[in-house]
Amino acid sequence: MPLKIYIETTIPSFYFETRRSAECTARRNWTRRWWDEHRSEHDLATSLAVRDELSDPKYPETKRLKALALLGELPLLNIRAEIDKIVEVYIANLLMPQQPVADAIHLAIASFYRCDVLLTWNCVHLANPNKFGHIQNINKRLGLAVPAVITPLELLGEMP
Numbered sequence: 001m002p003l004k005i006y007i008e009t010t011i012p013s014f015y016f017e018t019r020r021s022a023e024c025t026a027r028r029n030w031t032r033r034w035w036d037e038h039r040s041e042h043d044l045a046t047s048l049a050v051r052d053e054l055s056d057p058k059y060p061e062t063k064r065l066k067a068l069a070l071l072g073e074l075p076l077l078n079i080r081a082e083i084d085k086i087v088e089v090y091i092a093n094l095l096m097p098q099q100p101v102a103d104a105i106h107l108a109i110a111s112f113y114r115c116d117v118l119l120t121w122n123c124v125h126l127a128n129p130n131k132f133g134h135i136q137n138i139n140k141r142l143g144l145a146v147p148a149v150i151t152p153l154e155l156l157g158e159m160p
Contacts, residue, residue, distance in 0.1 A: 006110040007046045009053045010121035012067035034152035114145040
């Protein structure tokens, strides 16, 4: 059964990663493998928040157009007023940092639209197992779905 997967900014970013450290190379390879071999098995979506992050002039120009093109075919989940309220609750309850607010927005979008998965390489604020219980508690209180917040490696089923 296909999963509904929200694609967060770090996915297209790592698809076109050029840094050569072992960690960056591994993340790029896992991202490309999942994207190229498995994305068609699922229902993918992204948001204007992701497109805005990738379009920011601070984002590396060498990756900008390629990353945006990679997401070009994906449906965009709208940022509605309800999502802004969810973001405020996340920040007020110290679930997500006030800056950058994008992390809270991505989680709010994936939760509001009942995505099964929020796919990310942000292992500090999003795919952090120490935060999952807190995400569950707040989302339950808000009547929201709780997406699995995971990396492409986890979807490949190859955890070290």
